[in-house]
Amino acid sequence: MTFFRNYFALFLGLLGSIALAQDDQNDTQYKKRVLETTEVDFLSSYYSQDGDNAAVSGGIGTEQLTDATGTFVVSIPLNDDDILTIDAGVSAYTSASSSNIDPFDGGRRADPFVASSGASSGDVWVNLTGSYTHSSDDRNNIVSGMLSVSSEYDYFSLGFGGSYSRLFNEKNTEVSVKANVYLDSWNTIYPFELRAFGANGIGFFRPTEITGNVNYNPNFTEFDKTNRNSYSLGLGFSQILHRNLQGSLALDVVQQQGLLSTPFQRVYFSDVADSFIEDFQLADDVERLPDTRTKIALGGRLNWFVNELITVRTFYRYYFDDWGINSHTASVEVPVKISDKFTLYPSYRFYNQTAADYFGPYETHLSTQEFYTSDYDLSKYNANQLGFGASYTDIFAQLHIWEFGLKGIDLKFYKYDRDTTFRSYIITAGFKFVMD
Template sequence: MLRITFAALFIFFQTLFSFAQHTNDSSRYTLRKLKLEEVNFVSSYYHQEGNNSAVTGGIGTEKLTDLGTTLDVKLSTYDSRKRKHTLIGEFGVDVYTSASSDKIDPYTISSASTSDVRVYPSITYSVTNDQKRTSYSIVGSVSTEYDYLSKGIGAGWSKLSKDKNREFAVKAQAFLDTWSVILPIELRSTNRRDKKEPRNSYSTSFTLSQIVSKRMQLLLLTDFAYQSGQLATLYHRTYFNNGSHQIENLPDQRFKFPVALRVHYFAGDRFILRSYYRYYQDSWGLQAHTFDIETPIKITPFFSLSPFYRYYTQQGVKYFAPYQEHSLDEVYYTSDYDLSTLSSQLMGMGIRLSPPGGILGISKANALELRYGHYTRSTGLTANTVAILIKIK
């Protein structure tokens, strides 16, 4: 993955030099400076409470907190063909604590909860040709935590119509992941050696966006995704109706088929209606519907409010059953409530400031956004999240 990342950087800077020729003398080169277009800093805090932990077979605490921070930097330049080259680097860190993770091996944990750090850098390089109305991109990423390593690569292409009212885009991604095998303490073999299991994911997405009128924009999105490898989480317990228990067992393949529609409607100078619907189905039997609406309201030219609401409902996978309700003759089984039949609601508010003099007197800091969300689920899980975004441009 590092080879992919450095290759993208090499190609980018090589392109800058190769196309930065002086128009009057092909033997002379002029370095075209990189322009800092944008810097985004996002920090968020998330806390949840619940009593259906998969680690303990569908019962027990789901208490979890997460503090996440991401920083992305966008650089760009133009070559002699007037093509725009863009490089985006992103670095993210999540620090979280999970009380249920203590239950994997409670005899080795002395604190009230266990914690971990996830680090996930990525880099994206793209070239946009306004004359041909095309754009292509490549992205490389890495994500790592104590028991998991993910390496990702992707490529994309898009094409604008002649009137620039319609755009078609396609994107392909692959994530090659590795799990460290961690079993519940009582199910470990005394002669067990540390081993790793693969989990690979591949997806292709297609989007079609259309400007219907001055007030309305539509976007249609569909995905085809495939996963293979160790898809069950090996430290999740499953309890059977005779009192015995084993580790979660799920098929080693999964196909996913989501389709979504997004509609933006500009209702005058002060109101925007952003609506979203998504249908999802997979080969495990899970079916889901997502309805989302957000209505930014411009109070002044520099201050706006964005109330939002999301409703989600799903029919669970055919392999799910609650604590001690699985039978011994089942081949696949899980008591992870994320895969159960459920519904959830997320509601909250966003506040955006963009004063002409900048944020806190910093002229380049042209936007500050605060968002709060409250989440409830029919299984009893509740959560709250707060996020802050600072944009420098």
């Protein structure tokens, strides 16, 4: 199943500025440290979604899911020029949709619109990322490297990469390049009813339990690949256009290879008679997608500092891939500073996309097709997201918890709606501490 898990991508940006000063006693120069002291960010979120087009049950059924995430980001200055950042996160979810990988392991009658209470109804995702950043003496060259490990019940991922940024034109211009590689391996888990027809065929229901087409015999084969490799390259350019105006452009290219289908997402064919146990329709097959995919995104930002109180941040991105999806994203955020310490963040985001070439709703695919999916994340849809946030900033970090001063608090709420039945909301909270 492809979850719409609006896992916020949360980053800690660290940019230093050069400072030259003259010592009255020995007339020597010094440079300012990129990061003065250790900083700790605690980030958390609560996410909830609902809908009636679950991919696990072939495009019908409940999409209910809740997820709670907690992340610690610790940035440690190793010396004047180098920073070590450690990012550790845990995400725990419960999903009515994924519980129906095996809809017959709960205490209630199997139904795609009702969650099963079995083992597949929840899981925990863990991640650990370490990065190292080095800035040149003049702070015009920034080099970083990254290594990450993450795991969930059905996959394991190893990632590594790096980036380089160059500032020039008195730091009014910046160009950057970044590259990442992620090597994922799947623990292939198939819908319960198909497991008897795989290579290791394990038991199944008695024939008398099947209604409808009682001669249930899907033409199912297991995937021969259980790995997925992703390679990404990003180019960035930013420019201060005016003292009140800053713009940036970005190009991102991603190449994926391997198992790009989700093994436990069912598909139902229109030319195969339906078979049921209780109120749950037995799968005709699982999602089948090509084993390569190329994604390209072009985007730009324009930030206008209207005055000391108001800033307007705009964003646009165009995306396309070789599966037939084209999308447009446009957003605007208007931070309003209501005092020296408090800022409000109203925002709006619009998104639309075309359907993938291989998408079809429930029971519209034919068994003779090579590729097929009923995952509505790959369908045609429009989406709107409204957001509101508030932040508290104290540059002097006067409030203390043990040896750490509280430098900032960020709270945000986002409500997301598609023009299908899908809807979600997410609440995020961030706390920044600095060591005295």
